[in-house]
């Protein structure tokens with residue numbers, strides 16, 4: 564059954580624990596994802612904030628093996644160009660190097676196995692401007708992306724609450740036209756993100772962040788810091 568407020572879906576994890584332990588999951592078992600669970604994630608996604616509540620996005624849930632194969636091939640073409648361009652040549656210490664290598668192994672694994680992930684979710688954004696104009700000119704209150712990423716994050720957190728893993732990915736965008744052709748997506752949509760979705764084989768946990776909340780937060784005036 565699809566989630567109902569007050570129902571018993573989800574694995575009982577609290578909201579804060581769920582989001583603190585959400586991280587990019589890039590290894591999945593072959594177990595299928597229940598369609599009800601996909602609907603629950605979609606329902607959570609559309610509850611996210613969007614400018615003027617216009618919800619400028621659509622989803623394509625890809626489960627067809629041939630389409631997943633095609634998307635994986637496109638992703639890997641992007642990955643083959645991207646990986647060498649970002650690979651660091653030196654690290655400040657062994658710990659940083661080991662962390663990077665661990666993360667990179669998972670990233671390579673995802674790229675090499677994307678067609679085997681049970682579901683690939685495409686997030687489409689129409690190529691529209693959300694800037695409103697008046698006599699004084701444009702009022703740039705935020706790009707359209709700003710009204711899409713909250714829905715993506717809600718989808719990912721809902722998946723987390725169901726014990727499903729996801730990872731934000733965007734490498735397919737390097738060959739976005741090919742994605743549109745493959746899936747029959749009209750030109751007026753950007754394919755903003757592709758989320759693999761499945762039962763993760765890795766462990767949830769608080770992911771390392773080198774920029775702490777204290778470091779990047781000012782109180783009252785820019786640059787005035789506080790410790791918790």
Ligand SMILES: Cc1cc2nc3c(=O)[nH]c(=O)nc-3n(C[C@H](O)[C@H](O)[C@H](O)COP(=O)(O)O)c2cc1C
Nearest residue numbers: 585586587588670673730731732733734735770771
């Ligand atoms: C805009 C954006 C694009 C991303 N693109 C990719 C991608 O193409 N492939 C991938 O494996 N991870 C991608 N990621 C995932 C990030 O690498 C990941 O969120 C980050 O390393 C933190 O991971 P962690 O929460 O497990 O520490 C992307 C994340 C964002 C926000």
